[in-house]
Amino acid sequence: QQQVKQSPQSLIVQKGGIPIINCAYENTAFDYFPWYQQFPGKGPALLIAIRPDVSEKKEGRFTISFNKSAKQFSLHIMDSQPGDSATYFCAASKGGADGLTFGKGTHLIIQP
Amino acid sequence: ETGVTQTPRHLVMGMTNKKSLKCEQHLGHNAMYWYKQSAKKPLELMFVYNFKEQTENNSVPSRFSPECPNSSHLFLHLHTLQPEDSALYLCASSQDISGSYEQYFGPGTRLTVT
Numbered sequence: 001q002q003q004v005k006q007s008p009q010s011l012i013v014q015k016g017g018i019p020i021i022n023c024a025y026e027n028t029a030f031d032y033f034p035w036y037q038q039f040p041g042k043g044p045a046l047l048i049a050i051r052p053d054v055s056e057k058k059e060g061r062f063t064i065s066f067n068k069s070a071k072q073f074s075l076h077i078m079d080s081q082p083g084d085s086a087t088y089f090c091a092a093s094k095g096g097a098d099g100l101t102f103g104k105g106t107h108l109i110i111q112p
Numbered sequence: 113e114t115g116v117t118q119t120p121r122h123l124v125m126g127m128t129n130k131k132s133l134k135c136e137q138h139l140g141h142n143a144m145y146w147y148k149q150s151a152k153k154p155l156e157l158m159f160v161y162n163f164k165e166q167t168e169n170n171s172v173p174s175r176f177s178p179e180c181p182n183s184s185h186l187f188l189h190l191h192t193l194q195p196e197d198s199a200l201y202l203c204a205s206s207q208d209i210s211g212s213y214e215q216y217f218g219p220g221t222r223l224t225v226t
Contacts, residue, residue, distance in 0.1 A: 034215075043114070043219045044155070045217070089155065097160045098168065099145055099147075099157040100155075100157070100215060102154040
């Protein structure tokens with residue numbers, strides 16, 4: 001049973017466009033929702049994270065939108081650049097020993 | 113760099129070999145994790161250690177054996193692996209497991225079982 005569903009699986013956007021990656025979760029006990037960015041040959045790097053007491057969080061060009069009632073959250077990348085081309089993973093956690101539950105990832109390509 | 117290092121970066125081993133993966137974190141964290149990343153599958157949590165004590169074994173086969181001698185070091189001992197165990201093995205650390213603290217990942221060890 002996949003607890004965090006991520007879409008789309010792959011995404012191609014022109015430079016300057018706004019790619020949007022969506023995630024949905026099932027477990028209402030989750031209280032921490034991070035996004036990770038992974039480049040080939042590297043481990044996932046924490047990009048931005050949100051807790052359910054806010055509906056939006058911005059850090060630089062990256063924004064998380066959170067809809068608690070719908071159990072969905074999304075990542076928006078403003079003014080996307082070719083250097084943003086990577087695989088993006090959403091995740092969720094309820095703390096404790098369960099660690100992070102990850103989505104399957106989105107392979108993003110930003111075309112020049 | 114995230115402050116989490118892993119060695120080796122690449123490993124090829126036969127099914128009868130015994131090898132170990134090493135992880136070291138320089139962040140002063142108390143929790144360390146092993147994850148498995150396979151193609152087309154989500155990252156899978158394997159083991160969790162908090163203050164050197166194992167708190168989670170996520171139904172991992174016994175051919176994977178973790179060891180955490182202190183809060184800064186984590187090992188994954190491998191023996192009689194199967195080809196389907198070929199994957200990227202990632203180590204992560206966090207402040208501890210009480211609450212949803214940020215996890216920081218190492219670069220991973222790319223394991224190929226022949």
